[in-house]
Amino acid sequence: MSQFNFTRRGLLRGGAALGAGLAMPTIFTSQARASYLNEPTGSTVTLGFNVPQSGPYADEGADQLRAYQLAVEHLNGEGDGGMMNTFTSKALKGNGILGKKVQYVSGDTQTKSDAARASAKSMIEKDGAIMITGGSSSGVAVAVQALCQEAGVIFMAGLTHANDTTGKDRKANGFRHFFNSYMSGAALAPVLAKQYGTDRKAYYLTADYNWGYTTEQAVLESTEAMGWETVNKVLTPLAATDFSSYITPVVQSDADILVLVHYGGNMVNSLTNAVQFGLRDRMVNGKQFEIVVPLYSELMARGAGQNIKGIFGSQNWDWKLENQLGSRYIGTNAFVQSFGTKYGFPPSQAAHTGYVQALLYADAVERAGSFNPCAVVEALEGFEFDGLGNGPTLYRAEDHQCFKDVVVVKGKENPENEFDLVEIVEVTPTEQVTYPHDHPQFAGGALGTCNPGA
DSSP states (O other): OTTOOOOOOOOOOOSOOOOOSOOOOOTTTTTTTSSSTTOOOSSEEEEEEEEOSSSTTHHHHHHHHHHHHHHHHHHTTOTTOGGGGTOSOOOOOSSSBTTBEEEEEEEEOTTOHHHHHHHHHHHHHTTOOSEEEEOSOHHHHHHHHHHHHHHTOEEEEOSOOOGGGGTTTOOTTEEEOSOOHHHHHHHHHHHHHHHHOSOOEEEEEEESSHHHHHHHHHHHHHHHHTTOEEEEEEEEOTTOOOOHHHHHHHHHSOOSEEEEEOOHHHHHHHHHHHHHTTGGGOEETTEEOEEEEEEOOHHHHHHHGGGGBTOEEEESOOTTHHHHHOGGGTTHHHHHHHHHHHHSSOOOHHHHHHHHHHHHHHHHHHHHTSOOHHHHHHHHTTEEEOOSSSSSEEEOTTTOBEEOOEEEEEEOSSOSSTTOOEEEEEEEOHHHHOOOTTOGGGTTOOOOOOOOOO
8 A cells, every 4th residue: 555554444436426307508598698507706616516326326425526536625724635646737726717716516417318418407507607617428528528618617627537528529618538448458458468378268247328339339349459359348227237048158159258338337247246256267269268348447446356366457546656666756745645644545546536627627727818708718728737636638529538658457466455456457548548539439520619698
């Protein structure tokens, strides 16, 4: 655990959920005299934290909300300042945003697009939120990003990995710090080829929504390019909890690799079912049967327990980066220390990306000298920064996607404790996961123009 000494505490989900089923907003008419929607006129500014507090991704959402609450403390000058001390931009002063104290409202996306939109509408219309952030599902992120574009507020996406978020569904008012499906495929394929060889037969079980589709495509194209054969692709419902009926056909096929394109509780359950069926003990085509999970986290590893050992995947960030790989990932230790002191355990990648997005929004407002969404967009487009735990990072202007190193991990064989279940295999440099903004996997989208909403 290096210098960090975490103690076990209850992982309670914070924040009160706001009601869904709301009437259509009056956001286009209620503040017509303002220069932009929800312009803060008093001594405070309100941010909206829209996270899954129920549903299959609730654990990720709970950690995001913890991180957002920590970010608000740091922005308001409370606590130790966290990554504000390592961030290369020095615009943030710890006195709120443009001198206004930061307050927040929270909502429950339920990992459902309709519920997430209703929650975001409420925060914008009733609570005056000037920025919405959060989400642990790409379906939710795409839906809320579209709403924010229509309403005229900034959306700082939380945990969303599908190509669509900054691909065909990109919006001028939306920004993503988290990496994407293409990047996972580009980072994982060389590692998988080295570990398992290039003569493999893969079977995909894929979550039936946009994240599953684009992640399956990215991993499939990257692995087929190095020689793997795809045996079958099967979609599974997001609401599924028992994947036994999907595992039986895998056993009956001649596949020797199972790729689980599942996240959160879905991945914990499907991996558990696969191990129960003895897949990891099988020999097929003269090879040891293997399982790959393209995207997972320490939180998911904790849920999967022993079953995660040796499983390869990718992450946006890991709390051990700076300790293991040095000062290139400065900011990691500052965040881990702050989060660990407050909550008693290390943060997940969901917590990290949420915290960073909150700081990046606040910093852009400070640098722009205005809360006007169009001024914020201008400040973020093409912004290069460091000190937030990922190494040098670019917010690309053409699609509002962040470009940075990608972490390839596998489950530890002999973990020291319950918080140290994932081993960093390598960090793939930014240039290896960078692609043209009009790459075929991202085709069909246009940013459009910024909407200030008034």
